[in-house]
Amino acid sequence: MTSEQKQQIYSLLKTASDSILGYKSKSFDENAPFFKDDEKIQLQEKQQPQQKIQPQENTKSSNQILPQSMQNVIEKIAQCSRCPLAKTRHNTVPGTGVSSPFVLVIGEGPGFEEDMQGLPFVGPAGQLLDKMLAAINLSRISNVYIANIVKCRPPQNRNPYPEEADACSSFLQAQIALLKPKAILCVGTVAAKNLLKTEFGVTKLRGQFFEYQNIPVCVTYHPSALLRDISLKRLAWEDLKFFKTKLLELNPGYESQYIPYVKQ
Known part of the structure; x- marks a missing residue:
């Protein structure tokens, strides 16, 4: 006793x-x-000493997102406060497009209009992007999903800092895992550097294909760069034609699925 x-x-x-x-x-x-x-x-x-219960080691990073569903990812983005951008945003901008896209377009980050509406590429650069995609029979309502490296607007539309991009990277990784695109189009240096983990910019990266998790990646200029310097439009058009050759190789009938996007 x-x-x-x-x-x-x-x-x-x-x-x-x-x-x-x-x-x-x-x-x-x-x-x-x-x-x-x-x-x-x-x-x-x-004879039987009490066993101490050891805390289970968490093998998942705190920034890692399990790709359960896109809605789950969107909710986590909306609640995110990992970096200072959360304090200045009006809305998070997770992405937009079809749930099983042929192509994933990755940009830099939201601008003023995107921050106000909570949707990517809805300002002047977005309108130009839609025209660029339409030129090779792609649209956000038929075969494309559009996302950004960071999901909150950097103040004054500056480039996101490396720590901001790192804090947001798991969201994009989860989106890619869920969307399973057949090809990726990076628009702009920020998108290319962060996705491909390179120090080179668009000038060095354009005109060739790279791979991200066995997905072919093409790099071209950001639409905002084309608005600032119209001489780059010819080079961007060459990039789009180059990208289209890969799309036709992946799915020769992809153009038949194209539905033009008309902004409401």
Whole structure:
């Protein structure tokens, strides 16, 4: 018998004695014994020491997102406060497009209009992007999904800092795992550097294919760069034609699935 069990019995006897006598007996308190565990129990405890429960190691990074569903990813993005961009945003901008896209377009980050509406590429650069995609029979309502490296607008539309891009990277990784695009088009240096983990910019990367998790990746100029320097449009058109050759190789009939996007 354990000392605790013996103490409980002693307390019950004391309570019963007080009840019978009609007053509290001091003898129980003055002569209270010191209880010990029985020798047999002490021996068993020595033979079977208590096992300490070790906390289970978390093998997943705190920034990692399990790709359960796109809605799950969108909800996590909406609740994200991993970097300072969360403090200045109006809306998170997870992405837009079809759920099983042929092509994933990756940009840099939301601008003013995107931050206001919660949708990517809806300002002037977005309108130009839609025209660029339409030129090779792609659209956000038929065979494309559009996302960004960061899901919150950097102040004054500056480039996202490396730590901001890193904080957001798991969201894009989860989206790619869910969308399973057949090809990726990176628009702009920021998108290319972060996805491909390279120090080179568009000028060095355009005109060739790379791979991201066995998905072919093509790099071209960001539409905003084309708006600033119209001389780059010819080079961007060459990039799009080059990209289309890969799309036709992957799926010769992809153009038949094209539905023009008309902004409402």
